[in-house]
Amino acid sequence: MSSTVAFIGLGHMGGPMAANLVKAGHRVLGFDLVPELVATAGAAGVQPAGSAAEAAATADVVITMLPAGRHVLALYREQGLLAAARPGTLFVDCSTIDVADARTAHEAVVAAGHRALDAPVSGGVVGAEAATLTFMAGGGEAEFTAAEPLLHAMGRKAVHCGAAGAGQAAKICNNMILAISMIGVSEAFVLAESLGLDHQALYDVASTASGQCWALTVNCPVPGPVPASPANRDYRPGFAAPLMAKDLGLAANALRAGGVDAPLGLKAAEMYAEFAQGEGAGLDFSAIVRTLRPGGPHQNGNPA
Template sequence: MSEVVAFIGLGRMGGPMAGRLAAAGHRVVGYDVVPGLLAAAEGRGVEAAPSAVAAVTEADVVVTMLPTGRHVLGLYRDEGLLAAARPGTLFLDCSTIDVADARAAHEAVRAAGHRALDAPVSGGVVGAEAGTLTFMAGGGAEEFARAEPLLAAMGARSVHCGDAGAGQAAKICNNMILGISMIAVSEAFVLGESLGLSHQALFDVASTSSGQCWALTTNCPVPGPVPASPANHDYRPGFSAPLMAKDLRLAAEAARANGVAAELGLRAAELYAAFAGGEGAEQDFSGIVRAVRQGPAPTSDQNGTTA
């Protein structure tokens, strides 16, 4: 069934996602504060709206792909999206934000007479372009069923993780695993270099034995073994280091708030914060291997003060 979809946030992830919805036969009305991104989305079959509010007035579903919870909540409440939408509109937030902000967004949407689902994604820009994203959804079963055809148009898999905020919880837990494993793979390659082991030899062993993981076999942090990995393209971002730093910060904050002794997760958050704040600002998150070669990064306390 064709839907009218408002898509707010047409960046490196949102643009391709909106384009896939349009290609699937949905009418997609989009908006982004960056005119160039809006123009690029038009090339993907998205209708340009003059404002976010104008985009949602006829929509059956509103999809948001924004940087932070502050942006999502501000758009919903302060900029009037909830008031402008027709009663019963499904608000599908695909941003990666704090669990508490996701739950606050659900409450605001429901209070305004609409339906809500948080559905952050995994798969990066490559997955958005190819339509192979995984969606982790939080909200009611009815809302998830309502969103599934749209999620299927944008990705390869969607998992209903639980009630409001559960999608965000799954996302930050998943990316904590990913961040830690990328650091581990990077450290192993640097250790191998120091021992005279070639990248290919280590890859051939680890990729077919107990060291196998996505950070190794798909996004290998050294050039050579995986031709499509960012390491073979000067670490041009598929999933950028600043985005990984953001996700690990959210995971670290959640761990502290819930009394979880996530020692590796907390240290990974520190390492990526330092990397993303320096040479890694424009690099893929696998570029952390360069920081490993350079030596220990500074530590920071729980308030983020560098020591």
């Protein structure tokens, strides 16, 4: 059954996601503060709206894909999105934001007479374009069931993780695993280089042994072994280092707030924050390998 969807935030992720909803037969009204992004989405069949509130006014479902929690909360409350929507509208926030902000957003949506689901994604721009994203959802079972057809139009897998905020919790935990894995894989390749071991030889062993992981077999941080990895495209981002730094910052905040002892997670957050503010600003997160080679800021484990 087709729905009318308001899609707010048509950037690198939101634009392709909205386009895939159109391909699945849904009517999509789109808005973004950047006119060029609205035009690009329009070329893919998304109907341009003059404002976020205008898009939401006739929608069955409102999907947001925004940079941070403050943007989501401001849009919901101060910019009138909740007030513009019809009673009972389902709000699905696909942004990656702080767990506390997600719960606050959920409460605001419910208080305004609507339904809420936090559903951040994993899979990057490639997954958004190919409709192979994984959605991690937090909220009620009924809300998840209602959103499922849309989530599956934009992705390959959707997991109901629990109550409000659980989707965001799953996202930051997953990305902490990914960051630590990428640093570990990168360190292994740098060690292999120092020992005279060929990249392909290490890959051929580790990819079928106990070192196998996504950071190695899909997003390999060195050129050669995985032709589709960003390392073979001068580290043009699939998942940009600043986005990884953002997610790790959210994880670090949660670790400190919960009193959780996670030295590797905190170290990864520190490394990616430094990298994203410097040479990694426009690169894929796998380019962290560059900082680990001789002469890099983390040679011998020493910070810059």
